[in-house]
Amino acid sequence: MDETMIAQVRRFNRVVTQQVGALNDRFLARDRPLGESRLLWEIGDGRDVRSLRTALDLDSGYVSRLLRSLEAAGLVTTQPSPADRRVRLARLTEAGWAERRLLDERSDALAAELLATLPGRQRERLVAAMAEVERLLTAASVRFAVTDPDDPVARHCLRAYAAELDVRFDGGFSLDHGIRADAADVRPPNGLLLVAMLHGAPVGCGVLLFRDAEPAHLKRMWVYESARGLGLGRRLLAELERLAAEHGAPAVRLETNSALTEAIALYRSAGYTEVPPFNAEPYAHHWFQKPLPPPG
Amino acid sequence: MDETMIAQVRRFNRVVTQQVGALNDRFLARDRPLGESRLLWEIGDGRDVRSLRTALDLDSGYVSRLLRSLEAAGLVTTQPSPADRRVRLARLTEAGWAERRLLDERSDALAAELLATLPGRQRERLVAAMAEVERLLTAASVRFAVTDPDDPVARHCLRAYAAELDVRFDGGFSLDHGIRADAADVRPPNGLLLVAMLHGAPVGCGVLLFRDAEPAHLKRMWVYESARGLGLGRRLLAELERLAAEHGAPAVRLETNSALTEAIALYRSAGYTEVPPFNAEPYAHHWFQKPLPPPG
DNA sequence: GGAAGAAGCTGACTAGAGTCAGAGAATGGA
DNA sequence: TCCATTCTCTGACTCTAGTCAGCTTCTTCC
CATH class of the missing domain: 3.40.630.30 (Gcn5-related N-acetyltransferase (GNAT))
Structure with a gap:
């Protein structure tokens, strides 16, 4: 592997995690812990606890606790699955959906803010390069x-x-x-x-x-x-x-x-x-x- | 701002934090807390505590504590600056350099691994797109x-x-x-x-x-x-x-x-x-x- | 020389993130 | 029917990350 390529990947990693990673976390953290926000997001149309656990790669006890906390906040309800009553299904309440929409809007706003700092031509080039990186990183995995x-x-x-x-x-x-x-x-x-x-x-x-x-x-x-x-x-x-x-x-x-x-x-x-x-x-x-x- | 641009930025954020962010942290976390590794990295050829604080955007007390911990591990020494004896200079010991080299190698290996999954032409395109994103994100900040x-x-x-x-x-x-x-x-x-x-x-x-x-x-x-x-x-x-x-x-x-x-x-x-x-x-x-x- | 301010340190604290063992309910296979 | 397994939950932890107030030491400016 070419050394300059490796160096470029590393520079990319550094810059991107600084810029994007930090922002990404900040937008999700709305007075509530990040773990809860990510869970809220992931539940979406309703999912069983098990699939949430594997999707976010979290400890079963931990997910359970996060769900209790979201339930206490009135954002989520859980009920046993009719098919297998050991499994529990989580779904968003109306308030949960509202919160999720808000996260969505904030995420949009954050992306817009990033783009707004650049003049138009650079903005277009950034978006195009991002699309390429996204495509190829997906291919790489x-x-x-x-x-x-x-x-x-x-x-x-x-x-x-x-x-x-x-x-x-x-x-x-x-x-x-x-x-x-x-x-x-x-x-x-x-x-x-x-x-x-x-x-x-x-x-x-x-x-x-x-x-x-x-x-x-x-x-x-x-x-x-x-x-x-x-x-x-x-x-x-x-x-x-x-x-x-x-x-x-x-x-x-x-x-x-x-x-x-x-x-x-x-x-x-x-x-x-x-x-x-x-x-x-x-x-x-x-x-x-x-x-x-x-x-x- | 164009909606498709925003959506592209968000897709990029999602893919990149999943792929790169997670890996990046994992490589730095070698049995020692991430904060210490980052500090170790940042010290490099020797820097004053103040510049470390601003570079990593950390609380002064916190940096102090991290430095004590690195000192206890024998990776870092600190001494007052001759120019201004309020300021303290941190520098890596031999063991500290060895640790830093190790982080360096791991980081290289990780980048090489990512590139290795792609065939040559795609690899080149990925690196080029990464360079562009890095450049423009830097400009945006x-x-x-x-x-x-x-x-x-x-x-x-x-x-x-x-x-x-x-x-x-x-x-x-x-x-x-x-x-x-x-x-x-x-x-x-x-x-x-x-x-x-x-x-x-x-x-x-x-x-x-x-x-x-x-x-x-x-x-x-x-x-x-x-x-x-x-x-x-x-x-x-x-x-x-x-x-x-x-x-x-x-x-x-x-x-x-x-x-x-x-x-x-x-x-x-x-x-x-x-x-x-x-x-x-x-x-x-x-x-x-x-x-x-x-x-x- | 004295006051104001900068730099760093310590102690005390909080919250988030996660781990681990074990309990209880439900299920599935022999 | 019974036994092993699966799924979830609870309680009891640990560790990291970070904040905040106040202190000492040193420098600078008047």
Whole structure:
């Protein structure tokens, strides 16, 4: 890693935590402790105590105490969940909503104040650079994990994948038609399912099927609409290729539908070349292949 | 202010405090309280307690206590300043330097880790955007204050101004030659001295001299070398013009030396036009003037 | 030389943030 | 049915961060 890059990141951290971090805390702290404000904010439309705990990464006893305090202030009510009476649901009262709106306004005002100190041209450049940093920092916190196809997260991904293709393909799409990739095929050693996770939520996936010394077969590659524009597709593809090479596959091949123009452009720019059809996938119009370096 | 800009700033704040803020604190907190680590860091080559207090914006008693704690840990020693025995100087011991180096390395490692998750092109874009955000946030936290010319900060500015001109002008420069602007001239109602401050340190200044209904005379405008490239000169000029207009001056005029090419370019682009010499300033080669809108 | 003020220190205090052990209610599986 | 587990809550702590008043020592200005 280049030293000047590291130094820049550190300068950025220092300046930003001084400017933004301090302000951010100040706006949330309205006569009430910061922890309470953050909780109030996080409750929003109503959440169970457990999810609040994991979202804010706080001790269970601590959250409990904060909730009691918010309850005493008349901002929050809690009640047992009908589904599981051990779990308690917290929701905002009318006063709680009012308080939350106030925090919202203060937050807006603070952002406006920051921008107001700069003349117009610099302001626009700042906002643009902030958007870029935000986008790339988000991308940087995406993690890839090989996941069991029966995992709820994995099922969710595949359902979302199918739902989008059903809309985009002429004549729709179903996981049950065409060449299938059932749970058993997608588990090692037959294959694998890679999921891209962002802060605990899936934002993309891809499947590899292995067949001895033949090329690995790539399917179900997909990035959530909300996570596009982060260069995630390219990274997902690279990670899948790495896994295929690690498994000893001499190449990766895949088929795709001509409706998926961005995907096709991605494959081409990543070094894939179009080859004659290597299977009879009814949904496919194009077949691609890319050789892999030997493992190790 | 545009709503989408505000929303972008808020998204940036959220993402950055989550990603960077948390990490930043975690790296500094090495079994020792964060306040002590920050102080350790700030002491560096040795500083007086007073400057530490203002730099970190902490209570004097609190800093004192933190220093005692660092002293007890053998990381810091303090001794009275020879110049003023009320002031105490803090400096790092060998162990203190070792600890500081360790913090440094951890900080580097953290930054490198963040960058390593991104592929090369995105990494470069992130660093570039971070540089831009840092630069503009720094610019946004500059504040302007009319300051008494006998204030140490003001004296410091004028000395630095003179020192730079002495280097840049053919034949040197001295505040005592040419047309002078002594303390009494630079105090209301005769005139004023505006200082640009960044986090408690001066980064630029400018002087206005008023003479009834005549144009206000702008002198001593200067931006610290370390603070250039932030668009500060333009803002300083605008602020001085605002103050002159507020005072009822019909215009601002100024003279300048041809060695100060950036300044001349700034004046021109800010709407100043060159006029015949309106005084006999020996250091000057160019005279400029710009009309002001009436006050109110 | 004396008064006023600056710099730093100490003691006494508060509030926030969080940890930990254990209790009690509800649930789920054998 | 019973036992282990989950979820939440309470009580009893700790530690950090910070404030405030008042003190001593030293400097500066008249």
